Amino acid sequence: MKKIKNLLMILICSVVILSMSIASVLSADKGISYSERRELKQFSSLGETSILSSEFSKEVEKYLLDQMPLREGLRMLDSRIRLNVLMQSDANGLWAYKDQILKNDQPLNEKQVAYGINLMNRLIKTNLQNANVFYSVIPEKTYYVRDKFKHLKFDYNKLENLLKNGVEGASYIDIKDTLELSDYYLTDTHWSQDKLFETVDKIAKSMGSDAFIIPETEYEKHTLDPFYGVYWSQAAIGEKPDKLCYLTSDYTENAKVYGIDPEVLKNQFGVNDTLEKKVYATDRFGKMDSYDVFLSGAQPLVTIECENAKTDKELIIFRDSFSSSIAPLFAGAYKKVTLIDLRYMPSMLLKQFVEFKAGQDVLFLYSASLYNSSMLLK
Template identity: 35%
Template sequence: MKNNIVTKILIIYTVLIGMLGILLKDNEISKTERRKLKQAPVLNYEKVVDGSYFTDLDDYTLDQMPARDVFRKIKGITSKYLLNVKEENGVYEKDGYLFEITKTSENSLDYFINKINEINKNFKANTYFVKIPDKEYYEDNIIKKDYNLIDDKLKNLDSNIKQISISEELSLKDYYKTDIHWINSNLEKVTNKIKSVMGLEENSSYTEKMLYPFYGALYSRKVSSVKADKITYLTNETIENMRVYNYEKDKEEKVYNEDYFHNIDSYDIFLAGATPVLKITNNKVADKKLIVFRDSYGSSIIPFLAENYHEVIVLDLRYVKFANLQNLDIDLTNPDDILFIYSVNIINNSFSLK
């Protein structure tokens, strides 16, 4: 009798899942897994004969399974509480946060220092460097990078580069739970510290906006019980009126583009995401020019710094060689200030810099 009940439940469940799969519209992307999902394969004779159609059909069925995220969540809860699995794909869960576990690469540190010093020789301007701590720095009892070694290596930056420490202006709550990045709306102390050292006027009048849900890069690598983040960002009239020219796409962008929230990586709302070269124009300031060398962390703090300049050139050396910039219509001459702002994640994985 008991077996009959279980069998009936399984049959009903299978039928319901199948019906939902037919009735529901296919999703193009998975926000939680940060990837494109398989779409229905085209049926043709060749694919049936070689068997690839059925393989593609299996992949499509799995990707478009109704309540897929619910099953991922159940798996995460089971792994955490029943199997006591805390680490997966280099991602560790603790206290409601996901952390990335990576070893320190001394070779990468040396490469980074040499790269910055090499570029620095091309400019004569007030030059600054900001190291952005990773969120692991603020959590106890987890595997961390060798921060003392990193700081010792950074002492080898050229002497004219003024280093700005921001570690005291941050804490764990200033980072996303499911992502490696810091939270735009929590960066007032950091921004004011940088502006103070650079001799810039502080700005404090902003409106906060919020987008939900945000599933970060770490969430896609570990099935967990951690809840979705929300993206909160600060804006004002000056930021909204800035013009952002994207050299790669040959078009103007918004500083914050909420349409990009629906991309695979919702963090793309900040300065159009992974982009080699941008030029920000702020007509509220008559002059002053800043050149910023940055990684993805810089995308969410640069808007605040741009309030103090007429022009900001934003360069991401992961996607363009410095030597190749001369082939683009970019004026790198006569900057007032140069800022290198890099996260520990890139400093420790700097071979991605061209």
């Protein structure tokens, strides 16, 4: 019996090790992990590090980790064991509550916020002197469970106080009460477009354009599924996917969406993209980030032109990814909505691409986490 046990030990463990090694060698390198939304390390990149450097073995390990066979299944196994066997409260900082996947937050970083405030003040002073400037904070979904989960660290009151005391020449719009946990996707960090009417109304009221906002009844709802949000892939705990929802109206259907001139985009930003875009780029669904359906995702500059809008007013939104889904809901009330993402568009170049005029409505609409990492803004 002992001999059989010993043989089985050698056989089973050798099969596990060798099958993984052989599969790893024989399988072609995967370029992208759609579930993790990142490019995977390639064998060819190993040549960039000298073999005489101790970094080389670290790079090899990174490559092997990225190209590990059954990677997705192994990641899910890790999360399942952490949550269900070891009874941990979270798996790699993520946990599920009422089907919502939530992520532990970071404490408020006052230095980062101060940087953001300085940048906003500089922009207001140099470009937006005669505009109607507003700013708001999009709460992360953990904001709505913080009474239950006291360990959450982000101090929203302090952030609001820092902004109110620091930002000059702009009015604060508090949208926290217009949202609730169920307004966010279960598996993603973002809000769902069909749940934003109260938020849009509050923002529009503050800017004096609420009379022209297109009512919910004029929209047609469409869904795309399965939508695997960013937390779904990070958590790897196998929660059910969402349905991505987008709303169309006459205004969104007839709107024209432009990015930056492709030549300029290529020369100045090193990016290849078309000039004309769509309000809803449904062909992006199921790619690396399905939320890119909204205005084709992250762009330095996007303009929505709506010829049949109810007013000739213009709205400029300094934004992060959340604004991609809320901006189309302003389309009927504004003839032109310009979205500027300062993570990709250096503020020094703004005048080259955007015409700032008196009377424009301007909204700095950033999520709490972006305020907390404002140094990403250029």
